[in-house]
Amino acid sequence: MSLTSKFKEAMVGLKAGRVTLDYPAHPRPVPENFRGRPIFDAQKCIGCAACANNCPAREILVLDVCQEVRILKYLGRRCTYCGRCSDVCPEKAITMSHEFETATNKISDVHQRLDLFMSTCQRCGRCFKETSPLEQLKLKGYRFDDLENERWIFRSRSFLESEPLVDDIKIELD
Amino acid sequence: MKAREKLDQLKAKLGPAIRRADIPSDHCLFVFVEASALKAVCEYVFRDLDARFITSIGADDRSFSGSFLVAHNFAFDRDHLLCSILTEIPASQPCVESISTVVPAANWAERELRDLVGIELSGHPYPKRLVLPDGWPDGVHPLRKDIPWNFVPDDYDDEREFKFDEPPEGCTVVPFGPFHPTLDEPAHFRLYVEGERVRGCEYRGFMVHRGIEKLAESVLGYNDIPIMAERICGICGCVHNVTYAQAVEAAAALQAPPRAEYLRSILLELERLHSHLLWVGLACHIVGFDTLFMQAFRIREPVMWIAEKITGNRKTYGLCVIGGVRRDLTPALEDELRQVLARLETEWQAVTAAVLQDRNIQKRTRGVGVADRNLVKEAGLIGPVARAAGVGIDCRRDHPYAAYDRVDFDVITAPDGDVWSRLVVRAREVFESIKIIRQCLDKMESGPIQLEIKDELPVGRLGISSVEAPRGECHHFVITGENNRPRRWRVRAPTYQNLQGVPAMIKDQQLADMTISLGSIDPCFSCTDRLETIDLRSGAVKVWSPEELLKLARARGIAAESSAKESDES
Numbered sequence: 215m216s217l218t219s220k221f222k223e224a225m226v227g228l229k230a231g232r233v234t235l236d237y238p239a240h241p242r243p244v245p246e247n248f249r250g251r252p253i254f255d256a257q258k259c260i261g262c263a264a265c266a267n268n269c270p271a272r273e274i275l276v277l278d279v280c281q282e283v284r285i286l287k288y289l290g291r292r293c294t295y296c297g298r299c300s301d302v303c304p305e306k307a308i309t310m311s312h313e314f315e316t317a318t319n320k321i322s323d324v325h326q327r328l329d330l331f332m333s334t335c336q337r338c339g340r341c342f343k344e345t346s347p348l349e350q351l352k353l354k355g356y357r358f359d360d361l362e363n364e365r366w367i368f369r370s371r372s373f374l375e376s377e378p379l380v381d382d383i384k385i386e387l388d
Numbered sequence: 389m390k391a392r393e394k395l396d397q398l399k400a401k402l403g404p405a406i407r408r409a410d411i412p413s414d415h416c417l418f419v420f421v422e423a424s425a426l427k428a429v430c431e432y433v434f435r436d437l438d439a440r441f442i443t444s445i446g447a448d449d450r451s452f453s454g455s456f457l458v459a460h461n462f463a464f465d466r467d468h469l470l471c472s473i474l475t476e477i478p479a480s481q482p483c484v485e486s487i488s489t490v491v492p493a494a495n496w497a498e499r500e501l502r503d504l505v506g507i508e509l510s511g512h513p514y515p516k517r518l519v520l521p522d523g524w525p526d527g528v529h530p531l532r533k534d535i536p537w538n539f540v541p542d543d544y545d546d547e548r549e550f551k552f553d554e555p556p557e558g559c560t561v562v563p564f565g566p567f568h569p570t571l572d573e574p575a576h577f578r579l580y581v582e583g584e585r586v587r588g589c590e591y592r593g594f595m596v597h598r599g600i601e602k603l604a605e606s607v608l609g610y611n612d613i614p615i616m617a618e619r620i621c622g623i624c625g626c627v628h629n630v631t632y633a634q635a636v637e638a639a640a641a642l643q644a645p646p647r648a649e650y651l652r653s654i655l656l657e658l659e660r661l662h663s664h665l666l667w668v669g670l671a672c673h674i675v676g677f678d679t680l681f682m683q684a685f686r687i688r689e690p691v692m693w694i695a696e697k698i699t700g701n702r703k704t705y706g707l708c709v710i711g712g713v714r715r716d717l718t719p720a721l722e723d724e725l726r727q728v729l730a731r732l733e734t735e736w737q738a739v740t741a742a743v744l745q746d747r748n749i750q751k752r753t754r755g756v757g758v759a760d761r762n763l764v765k766e767a768g769l770i771g772p773v774a775r776a777a778g779v780g781i782d783c784r785r786d787h788p789y790a791a792y793d794r795v796d797f798d799v800i801t802a803p804d805g806d807v808w809s810r811l812v813v814r815a816r817e818v819f820e821s822i823k824i825i826r827q828c829l830d831k832m833e834s835g836p837i838q839l840e841i842k843d844e845l846p847v848g849r850l851g852i853s854s855v856e857a858p859r860g861e862c863h864h865f866v867i868t869g870e871n872n873r874p875r876r877w878r879v880r881a882p883t884y885q886n887l888q889g890v891p892a893m894i895k896d897q898q899l900a901d902m903t904i905s906l907g908s909i910d911p912c913f914s915c916t917d918r919l920e921t922i923d924l925r926s927g928a929v930k931v932w933s934p935e936e937l938l939k940l941a942r943a944r945g946i947a948a949e950s951s952a953k954e955s956d957e958s
Contacts, residue, residue, distance in 0.1 A: 219742045219745040219746040219747075220742075222738065222741060222742030223679055223680065223739075223746070224679075225738070226735075226738050226739055226742060227679055230683065245696055246697075247696075248700050248701075249706070267609075268611065269612075270612035294704065296615045297706060297714075298611070298706075346840070346841045346842075347842070347845070347872075348610045348611045348709075348841055348872065
């Protein structure tokens with residue numbers, strides 16, 4: 215019967231009461247596991263660039279200024295908060311925070327930049343062990359992503375540029 | 389045994405045409421045939437062996453084997469068997485005989501491989517451009533390996549216009565899409581209308597083609613792709629994520645641990661729950677019954693929240709990597725999940741008890757958008773659309789994956805094939821999903837959730853996988869490759885097949901029923917390609933051409949941008 219079903223439908227609605235949240239005045243706390251904006255800890259980071267190599271959105275850039283200094287830049291523009299960077303980080307230097315309301319007029323607000331001191335591996339200069347062959351470092355050796363134009367560079371060089379910022383040694387890798 | 393049996397049948401009938409075959413498992417069969425016999429083999433498989441057509445795949449394999457690959461995938465649903473008919477085509481003459489005349493469901497898939505891989509089709513009944521944008525130059529095929537991922541053609545022709553077909557005699561054209569209030573995705577239907585009746589239509593879609601397959605084959609790595617794959621769909625993303633992982637696992641002969649399989653099943657069913665609840669809500673919204681639209685969304689919300697608690701996000705779960713899943717379920721979350729399901733069950737019982745007796749909805753949906761068994765076969769329709777036409781196909785039962793072989797559930801069917809049947813099927817499937825999740829929670833054993841992968845994945849292996857998405861079967865085809873990424877990855881989402889059935893579903897019915905017919909499979913509409921302005925003072929009418937409109941819009945855009953810049957500087 216249509217009339218009884220109309221009555222039942224009305225009951226479904228009445229029983230529910232008011233469910234609309236008072237957002238944004240009272241934000242609902244996010245659960246423990248929530249994957250928000252990744253936060254990089256420069257104290258823990260060893261500069262292996264596993265995060266940069268495994269970021270599906272290619273939002274983490276790496277620039278080797280010289281043998282001793284590596285810059286890691288998180289851009290955060292296209293970041294989908296998937297959390298792969300924090301999964302593959304061997305030092306647990308990346309935590310998925312609870313921040314998600316990160317809309318901004320100035321994109322540099324979401325950038326994070328790490329200037330890392332790198333100790334020299336006497337054997338090869340830049341090499342790190344991957345967790346599994348699927349997470350292998352696709353770009354080995356020295357990296358020269360274009361920080362100025364925020365562009366990922368697809369080829370990697372195993373030696374430093376001819377005129378590095380600091381006079382430095384040159385090591386061939388492959 | 390079934391795979392062997394089918395191969396023997398094929399050999400008995402078309403022996404000389406078969407070059408070689410591969411049976412990686414009981415449920416999977418790859419047959420390489422002569423290019424000249426491709427059509428005959430497909431006809432035999434589709435008509436005589438009564439297989440269901442899944443999709444066609446083209447691959448540029450020139451740098452490895454010196455030839456192009458074309459595959460037509462079929463499913464033997466009763467025999468639990470997925471079958472791929474492959475053929476190699478010489479690089480010097482990339483041309484293959486079209487199978488669309490004998491397998492009508494292959495129409496789009498064949499045109500797609502022609503557009504993207506550049507394999508010419510001889511004898512295709514409707515060889516119109518499908519995927520590439522109108523201005524894209526002829527003879528440039530983006531999925532070929534010599535085209536870089538970020539290729540922008542120099543001779544892209546903005547001015548080139550799409551040529552629509554001539555409408556039949558006595559019909560008026562009513563444009564439907566790419567934007568319409570009731571539907572969420574851009575697709576254009578050019579309806580041929582006679583009075584109030586729709587007599588036919590021309591479809592034009594692929595406006596949001598993002599080239600994800602190309603990215604995967606040239607830039608991403610094996611474990612980046614699952615994250616990208618789940619962004620293929622805004623509602624059933626987890627399905628693509630799991631299908632991709634399973635296809636690669638099948639190709640590389642990896643087996644995810646049992647606990648990971650249960651977790652995959654649980655999350656897939658959670659996704660089905662929220663997707664079906666969303667669809668029932670939207671369908672009611674389309675027919676003008678907003679009370680249930682609101683209530684369905686209210687009931688759906690706790691499902692989103694529990695998914696957020698388990699995976700860290702309410703929609704993009706980021707569940708799978710190859711060889712397992714990323715996050716485990718804690719006992720506390722298990723309990724909470726049970727509570728959510730219990731509440732959902734009682735609330736949904738109340739809703740179905742009311743709605744399934746509601747005569748108003750029935751009047752609006754019975755006999756509308758009918759897809760009968762014949763159309764299901766010919767157009768390759770799947771999922772709730774097929775089940776509502778009495779064709780009981782469900783990959784969870786027919787091609788068991790994850791933990792579905794260890795749970796009991798019913799495949800819900802309805803006899804009439806109309807929108808009402810689809811509503812009933814989806815409403816009842818909610819209870820089956822709840823049942824499945826409960827069984828998974830009971831049976832789930834503790835253990836690792838990720839397989840330890842010690843070696844690089846083998847190169848050049850084929851893998852296929854089908855997963856029952858909320859909208860129907862989702863199918864992925866993978867050829868493993870070098871540099872830690874697949875050589876070819878082909879995605880066939882369920883709507884790809886179901887949309888091809890829409891022209892037949894809406895034929896000869898009321899124009900007003902178009903929205904719900906289209907909505908009942910889940911895809912879009914209303915734009916005019918011109919704009920009229922009337923000068924109020926003089927009453928003069930100016931008709932704007934698309935070019936003028938574009939110019940106007942761009943001029944405005946630039947003005948807005950520069951004013952924003954100024955305010956920024958000040």
